[in-house]
Amino acid sequence: MKYIPNPPWVAKDMLKTMGLNSLDDLFSDIKDDLKIKEGLTLPPAMGEMELRSCMKDLALRNISTEDYPCFLGAGAYDRYIPAAVDQLLLRSEFYTAYTPYQPEISQGILQSIFEYQTMICKLTGMDVSNASMYDGGSALAEACNLACNSGKERRKIIISDTVHPEYLEILKAYSLSGRMEVVLVPGREGAADIDAMVAEIDNQTAAAIIQQPNFFGVLENGEKLEQAVHAHKGMFIMAVEPVSLALLKSPGEWGADIAVGEGQPLGCSLSLGGPYLGFFAARRDLMRKIPGRIVGQTTDLDGKRSYVLTLQAREQHIRREKAGSNICSNEALCALAASMYLAFVGEEGLKEIALRSHQLALYAGKQVEEAGLELKYQQPYFMEFAVKVSDPAAANQKLLANGIIGGYQLEDALLLAFTEKRSRAEIDHLAAVLGGKMDE
Amino acid sequence: MSKLIFEKGVKGSNSFRLPSAGLPQPDINHTLPPIFLRHKDTDLPQLSEVEAVRHFTELSKLAYGVDNGFYPLGSCTMKYSPKINEWAARLPGLAALHPYQVPETIQGALQIYYEMQEFLAEITGMDGFTLQPAAGAHGEMVGVMIIKAYHLYQGDRERTKMMVPDSAHGTNPATANMIGFDVIEVKSNQRGLVDLDDLKSKMNKEVAGLMLTNPNTLGLFEEEIQDIAAVVHEAGGLLYYDGANLNGVIGVARPGDMGFDVIHVNLHKTFSTPHGGGGPGAGPVGVKEHLLPFLPKPLVVKEGELYNFDYDRPLSIGKARNFYGNFGVILKAYAYIKALGGEGLKDACQNAVLNANYMRHQLRDDYNIPLDRLCKHEFIINSKKQADPHGISTMDIAKRLIDYGYHPPTVYFPLIISEAMMIEPTETESKERLDDFIAAMKIIAKEAKEAPELLLDAPHNAVIRRVDEVKAARKPVVKWEAP
Structure with a gap:
């Protein structure tokens, strides 16, 4: 295939207009010894029909969550996406646009971001939201970055190891800046050890962090931590799961200063881990410090309500090395998917989805116990729990052989997630296989 | 202007329902302790499906993408995004894969990743x-983390500075700062290229590296790139390549051969994946052999006939994000490379450069071109010829272009050219399309002299007129609140 509209004779005409003879003349500023001599070693070009077969063949070599029921969660969830979401995302006015730098011809995108920001504020109970970050983990790292930049001499980040292990790795990489000192506090019985975290808090503390529900699906009680970190003028940061917020106490209600999270469950396909979106919301007085694009409402010359990228004095293209973050491109189309998702399921729908997930998880907990297995932690959980198995990899293989995509492998357990897509029958099957009542 | 979604619909009109679970409905107040429960309603939209569809369709009509028309946004490479790639990304066998599935179940996806x-x-x-x-x-950040990790591994703790040309994208200095480097700016010379003497005078043992875009943000190839690389390397620094402008050399020359140690490429620019109104993109990072151990984990490796994840990377910087990257974007770029092949990529580059030079040639009588010589995929004009006597600015020209049905070029960047307007046509535009745009630019140049108010008040036929940005920033309203 080629996507170049000018046939060679037109290209020749254009060259002639400029007084040039060949396309090579356009590269006389590059020394010959730098030029590719033999051509690139890549597979031969394909026509669209060949490409279609090639991609289809590659897709057929995978087992997808459309083929088998999936009990994997651990930060990415197999949720139902209303058909209307993808149909609308295919409107190419949305997906072939760049960042809305020119408000007069980008009102549709700007308004959609403004609506997204509003919905994130509603869900999280926070005052302000940006236009999205790359994903949940990098959003958390940026939140810590903000916490360390905003107070003098504050560089200590106190975080429970019940937070997603990948988030912890990301934080470690971001701390190469030398501006953060990450204090990892081991959890107890699958929950954050709040007393141990509180004991770490001092006047150098920039932030204390928990995830809700945490990586193991367990609910964290952040009350004492919030009080202690605020008493020392540090920030309370929560990483939260957005669908559960239909029922669970919002970060705003917990008293969080910053709420971040992985937005994938809001209408993004699993897609082997991306593209997803990170959401980032904060209390109002942090508005001029938060990273990323923000859309604001204003008026045009005729006084008409309109939207524009705003508070840009925070950003890299204006502040350069003094910017708080380098982010520019974000995950706008995923944020649009999220607002579409929330619009289609609506307030009641989101509650129903969250409650169904909880209901199925409780049912599954009962079923696996009845099948003779034991939950790893005796703690309140919402839609995900770890069940003890002696050999998690073998258990997953057995599930796979029975047509089930199993759980996330912990050392001595499988972490299982339950979304509204799972059924009672699928859970019964899962429990039967795990309980050894069904062999290959 | 459209009503906001929160100003539409009534309670109870949402269409969405779940099938029955065949289980008793739990009471959350009994299954979970009250401390964990929400008190305040989410107050999300309450629209029927048809009304929500109409809402977003209406918003789409107030947006402008490459499919709507010419989008010469410099440095953003707004080329056509082939439709077959959108189709491929939606195949359930690629779109419905959980990132933690065991490798045996995702061999096709891992093959894409590996290749x-x-x-x-x-x-x-x-x-x-x-x-x-x-x-x-994000790629820049990973690249700069790798540079830092490399120096630290060498026991070289004194390298606390990063050099960045004055023509660089704002992300370069911002990234360097995020990873804890002090930024030193290198001057451009009269020809718009890195001033080699200035570079030499600032290079020392405290410098970790130089971040460079080539072709640079003026659309010019850094002709002395090998000398630049030598200066940086001799002092023990590393050379970083910002791949935003790779479309200007792809298939013709390679950053690796120019002496770069670390690079990022933008799949949403050079490799045709759509920008989505601000993302998702993808910014893969490449390194030379001496830096391989520091790459983030995991990498995808091939063991015999099987693809697998390699997490055993003790010197790795760790992770810069969850999972493995924007797979849904990566596979579109993969399909693009498969469609074009090596010759096709070179063709694309040559035609992108041809289009840019043709436009530069055709606009030079009407507009000032500060560096009017052979460019690569983009070039800079400004409003110097239009400024007097009516005070026409580059922004006025940009806004007038909207009236003629075009997305304006990038404006006021790079910072070293006053009133810059950066034009990047890409290879997927026809001469016919370019000629129409050139004709509009010529009319605008004439209007600037004869009817300046047409520019000063532009746009005239967009859905809104110019917006009050000062008000937006001074009294920020960043979410909707019920009246």
């Missing part, structure tokens, strides 16, 4: 790639 690492290494002349970063700036 893409190899393709990018071949195209850019590097020795290995990570596909993890989610965007160009």
Whole structure:
């Protein structure tokens, strides 16, 4: 295939207009010894029909969550996406646009971001939201970055190891800046050890962090931590799961200063881990410090309500090395998917989805116990729990052989997630296989 | 202007329902302790499906993408995004894969991932790639983390500074700062290229590296790139390649051969994946052999006939994000490379450069071109010829272009050219399309002299007139509140 509209004779005409003879003349500023001599070693070009077969063949070599029921969660969830979401995302006015730098011809995108920001504020109970970050983990790292930049001499980040292990790795990489000192506090019985975290808090503390529900699906009680970190003028940061917020106490209600999270469950396909979106919301007085694009409402010359990228004095293209973050491109189309998702399921729908997930998880907990297995932690959980198995990899293989995509492998357990897509029958099957009542 | 979604619909009109679970409905107040429960309603939209569909359709009509028309946004490479790639990304066998599935169940996806690492290494002349970063700036961050980790591993703790040309994208200094480097700016010379003497005078043992875009943000190839590389390397620094402008050399020359140690590429620019109104993009990072151990984990490796994740990377910087990258974007870029092949990529580059030079040639009588010589994929004009006597600015020209049905070029960047307007046509535009745009630019130049108010008040036929940006920033309203 080629996507170049000018046939060679037109290209020749254009060259002639400029007084040039060949396309090579356009590269006389590059020394010959730098030029590719033999051509690139890549597979031969394909026509669209060949490409279609090639991609289809590659897709057929995978087992997808459309083929088998999936009990994997651990930060990415197999949720139902209303058909209307993808149909609308295919409107190419949305997906072939760049960042809305020119408000007069980008009102549709700007308004959609403004609506997204509003919905994130509603869900999280926070005052302000940006236009999205790359994903949940990098959003958390940026939140810590903000916490360390905003107070003098504050560089200590106190975080429970019940937070997603990948988030912890990301934080470690971001701390190469030398501006953060990450204090990892081991959890107890699958929950954050709040007393141990509180004991770490001092006047150098920039932030204390928990995830809700945490990586193991367990609910964290952040009350004492919030009080202690605020008493020392540090920030309370929560990483939260957005669908559960239909029922669970919002970060705003917990008293969080910053709420971040992985937005994938809001209408993004699993897609082997991306593209997803990170959401980032904060209390109002942090508005001029938060990273990323923000859309604001204003008026045009005729006084008409309109939207524009705003508070840009925070950003890299204006502040350069003094910017708080380098982010520019974000995950706008995923944020649009999220607002579409929330619009289609609506307030009641989101509650129903969250409650169904909880209901199925409780049912599954009962079923696996009845099948003779034991939950790893005796703690309140919402839609995900770890069940003890002696050999998690073998258990997953057995599930796979029975047509089930199993759980996330912990050392001595499988972490299982339950979304509204799972059924009672699928859970019964899962429990039967795990309980050894069904062999290959 | 459209009503906001919160101003539409009534309670109870949402269409969405779940099937019955066949289980008793739990009471959350009994299944969970009250401390964990929400008190305040989410107050999300309450629209029927048809009304929500109409809402977003209406918003789409107030947006402008490459499919709507010419989008010469400099430095953003707004080329056509082939439709077959959108189709491929939606195949359930690619779109419905959970990132933690065991490798045996995702061999097709891992093949894409692995081959893409190899393709990018071949195209850019590097020795290995990570596909993890989610965007160009994220790639820069990973690249600069690798530079830092490398120096620290060498026991070289004194390298606290990063050099950046004055023509660089704002992300370069911002990234360097995020990773804890002090930024030193290198001057451009009269020809718009790195001033080699200035570079030499500032290079020392405290400098960790130089971040460079080539072709640079003026659209010009850094002709002395090998000398620049030598200066940086002799002092023990590393050379970083910002791949935003790779479309200007792809298939013709490779950053790896120019002496770069670390590079990022923008799949949403050079490799045709759509920008989505601000993302998702993807910013894979490539390195030379000496930096391979520092790449983020995991990489995808081939063991016999099986593809697998390699997490055993003790010197790795760790992770810059969750999972493995924007797979849904990566596979579109993979399909693009498969469709074009090596010759096709070179063709694309040559035609992108042809289009840019043709436009520069055709606009030079009407507009000032500060550096009017052979360019690569983009070039800069400004409003110097239009400024007097009516005070026409580059912004006025940009806004007038909207009236003629075009998305304006990038304006006021790079900072070293006053009133800059950066035009990048890409190879997917026809001469016919370019000629129409050139004709509009010529009319605008005439209007600037004869009817300046047409520019000063532009746009005239957009859905809104110019907006009050000062008000937006001074009294920020960043979410809707019920009246």
